[in-house]
Amino acid sequence: MKKKLKVGFWEFIAGIVLKNRITILLIILAITIFLGLQWKNIRFSFTEANLLPDNHIVNTEYNEFLKKFGEEGNLIVVAVKDKTFFTPKAFGAWNKLMADFKNQKEIDLVVSVSDLKKLQKNEQKETFELVPFVDQTRINNTNYLTSVKTDLFKNMPFYEGLLFNKKSKTIRSAIYLDKKIVNTAHRKDFILNYFIPKIEAYEKETGIDLRVSGMPYIRTLNAKSIVDEISLFIGASLFITSLIFFFFFRSHRATLISLVIVIIGVMWTFGFLGLFNYEITVLTAVVPSLVIVIGIPNCIFLTNKYQQEFLAHGNKARALQRVITKVGTATLMTNLTTAAGFATFIITKSELLKEFGIVASVSIMALFFLCLIIIPIYYSYQPIPKAKHLEHLNRNYTRVLMTWIEKMVRQNKTHVYIVALFLFVISLYGAFQIKTSGSLIEDMPQKTGFFKDILFFEKEFDGIMPLEITIDTKRKKGVMKLSTLKKMDELQNTIEEIPELSKPISILNLVKYSKQAYYNGNPAFYALPTAQEQSFILSYAKNATKNTQKNIMKSYVDSTGQTARITTFMRDIDTGNMGKIENKLQAKINKVFPADRYKVTMTGKALVFEKGTKYLLDNLVSSLLFAIFLIALLMAFMFRSFIMVVVAIIPNLLPLIITAGLMGYFGIPLKPSTILVFSIAFGLSVDDTIHFLAQYRQELVKNNWKIKRSVFATLKEAGVSMFYTSVVLFAGFSVFLLSDFGGTVALGGLVAITLVFGMLSNLILLPSLVLTLNKKLANKQEFIEPKIDVLDHGVNDNEDSDK
Structure with missing residues (x-):
């Protein structure tokens, strides 16, 4: 009499999948079409990453600054640094270039040597007038241009640091875009399709190399680089992972279906971005490649299980069913832990990381269902595997590797623990050497021309990253009081003493220039008016500001005259130095501006980014601990055993410590990109642990709860798949080394290294720990039945299901 078998959850799922193949494939097609239609909502980020929560005080102050x-x-x-600039050909072409820019509706203001204005006293009207610095009728005269050059460097201190470097004789123009287009797609189109071609045309005409920078320009080319790299990563990931897959399995059919699955997964990822209305940022841009890198290991485990089952009993239908029933839960749990590693970024309160975490975790879980459903359906329509397709299961190099690992675990457990402890100690020391970096440009593509131009401007003009200081006098027209201006002068002198900061710009500069103009342009009088001079000089300056509709000072005092703005630009510096500069400036502010009479705020994009990096670093430990807790909770829910949780966590924490140590020893700083490494790598590394322990529990039942026999049987059964998937993950993340973005390179390289250590830890340290710590499992009664059953109770391994 045939024994009636209990039908479990996964047997039920397997029955649905294999009995409704066409319907399920049509549903997948419909979902793919639906998500494909969401691509129209995909948009690219037009600003830098904001790593702070929206309601953070730094963001609040920055938004208030933008409103004002x-x-x-x-x-x-x-900028141009060329001796031939003040010649008729070069200067004339420059003059025409700036005139063309000025005539564009996208440009609000152009301040250039070619049409420079200088203040001139009009005694009759008791005001200052802006008159042309260059006589346009004489620009074809070489001698005249030479005198212009001399006059500029000698008599125009107001423009020093803004339009020229007196020491190096570098000249630059300041081009202010219309603020309405700065954070829109229009900015990208204007810069790429009009601005850059104009620059290139000038260079071709004159043979002079122009240097271009500024946040709108950097943002545009940086975003373009991100878009260009998406296709590079997707193509490289597909190529390298499929090549390794084919090398392992030597099957075109297996490789083809794996490629189809991950391509559908990539399409779904882009669909999720559009559906959730998220922007493509430097982080979300790597998710499609992550889907490929993580999807191929899923395909490896499922394909490997199908071939192992078929090799064991030669029954195709039974093998297909067991692909789902025997590894369904284990694969689900591995994908859940991987998704959990990404999902931890959701709790950071940073919109950038939150969006990355949501898209990545949702895409990974969607990919799991695609793999689990499509692979059995596909093989159900294919002929049975040929002998050559099964050869990899007993290939020589895998057999040698597994034999060596078995020997290490069987005979050298003590040595394994000593090596692990040694690596832990020296890595922990290295981890304490890690520095932090809040650099806004460090992760930008360093091989590009615009990055080299950033370095040029750092050298010539002390940077291009804006740092803003606002001074609220708490009374209307309080800015133009001489007492306020003197306090601003003290603060600006402190700014000029800091080598990482550029010469500051504020209404104070105009007031000093007013005094110079009052004394007929004598540069010796470029200074604040004295108490005796203030009544008549400041009245001239006020009239000049009132009568001039467009000048470079128009954005440095608000409409009520109550709040002033000081702008300085900073070099690319790390978080520590930024903190020192901030403290020095704050100390001066506290000393000069009494809190009861003034409200002084430091803000600006550079400061916001630095604070964002510090915020992420402060939350790194809590985020990682949450990831460990979440994954431990999943393990406990799966195995119902505290010992199992301990055994699972230890081999996966060691690779993280080793990676942190390497970062410290090799000077790789903690920054937004490298912060991601630990949670991602932990979520991926745990996958091998789950596969091992799930298989181990099956072997315990088969081997009458004999621990040693079960451990080595598990190594033979699951070890090859763990090795294959680790190689694919290593190669897949190594693809990111092709990036021009330093952060992406660091992310890919560090995750790849961590996964290598994770593989070795799970293949050597994990079974050693199981043998040492799992003595209790020798007693069947003490092995608590898991909440989620990873065993196949519906079909006995030793008998045919259809007998």
Whole structure:
């Protein structure tokens, strides 16, 4: 009499999948079409990453600044450092270039040597007038241009640091974009299709190399680089992972279906981005490649299980069913832990990381269902595997590797623990050497021309990253009081003493220039008016500001005259130095501006980014601990055993410590990109642990709860798949080393290294720990039945299901 078998959850799922193949494939097609239609909502980020929560005090102050003074990042600078600049050909072409820019509706203001204005006293009207610095009728005269050059460097201190470097004789123009287009797609189109071609045309005409920078320009080319790399990563990931897959399995059919699955997964990922209305940022741009890298290991486990089952009993239908029933839960749990590693970013309160975490975790779980459903359906329509397709299961190099690992675990457990402890100690020491970096440009593509131009401007003009200081006098027209201006002068002198900061710009500069103009342009009088001079000089300056509709000072005092703005630009510096600069400035502010009479705020994009990095670093430990807790909870729910949780966590924490140590020893700083490494790598590394322990529990039942025999049987059964998937993950993340973005390179390289250590830890340290710590499992009664059953109770391994 045939024994009636209990039908479990996964047997039920297997029955649905294999009995409704066409219907399920049509549903997948419909979902793919639906998500494909969401691509129209995909858009690219037009600003830098904001790593802080929206309600953070730093963000609040920055938004208040933008409301009062408008977008700060609307300045593009074009510089030239060439002895032939003040010649009729070069200067004439420059003059025409700046005139063309000025006539564009996208440009609000152009301040250039070619049409420079200088203040001139009009005694009759008791005001200052802006008159042309260059006589346009004489620009074809070489001698005249030489005198212009001399006059500029000698008599125009107001423009020093803004339009020229007196020491190196570098000239630059300040081009202010319309603030309405700065954070829109229109900015990208304007810069790529009009601005850059104009620059290139000038260079071709004159043979002079122009340097271009500024936040709108950097943002545009940085975003373009991100878009260009998406296709590079997807193509490279597909190529390298499929190549390794084919090398392992030597099957075109198996490789083809794996490629189809991950391509559908990539399409779904883009669909999720559109569906959730998320922007493509430097982080979300790597998710499609992550889907490929993580999807191929799923395909490896499922394909490997199908071939192992078929090799064991030669029954195709039974093998297909067991692909789902025997590894369904284990694969689900591995994908859940991987998704959990990404999902931990959701609790950071940073919109950038939250969106990355949501898209990545949702895409990974969607990919799991695609793999689990499509692979059995596909093989159900294919002929049975040929002998050559099964050869890899007993290939020589895998047999040698597994034999060596078995020997290490069987004979050298003590040595394994000593090596692990040694690596832990030296890595922990290295981890304490890690530095932090809040650099806004460090992760930008360093091989590009625009990055080299950033370094040029750092050298010539002390940077292009804006740092803003607002001074609220708490009374209307309080800015133009001489007492306020003197306090601002003290603060600006402190700014000029800091080598990482550029010469500051504020209404104070105009007031000093007013005094110079009052004394007929004598540069010796470029200074604040004295108490005796203030009544008549400041009245001239006020009239000049009132009568001039467009000048470079128009954005440095608000409409009520109550709040002033000081702008300085900073070099690319790390978080520690930024903190020192901030403390020095704050100390001066506290000393000069009494809190009861003034409200002084430091803000600006550079400061916001630095604070964002510090915020992420402060939350790194809590985020990682949450990931460990979440994954431990899943393990406990799966195995119902505290010992199992301990055994699972230890081999996966060691690779993280080793990676942190390597970062410390090799000077790789903690920054937004490298912060991601630990949670991602932990979620991926745990996958091998789950596969091992799930298989181990099956072997315990088969081997009458004999621990040693079960451990080595598990190594033979699951070890090859663990090795294969680790190689694929290592190669897949190594693809990110092709990136021009330093952060992406660091992310890919560090995750790849961590996964290598994770593989070795799970293949050597994990079974050693199981043998040492799992003595209790020798007693069947003490092995608590798991909440989620990873065993196949519906079909006995030793008998045919259809007998």
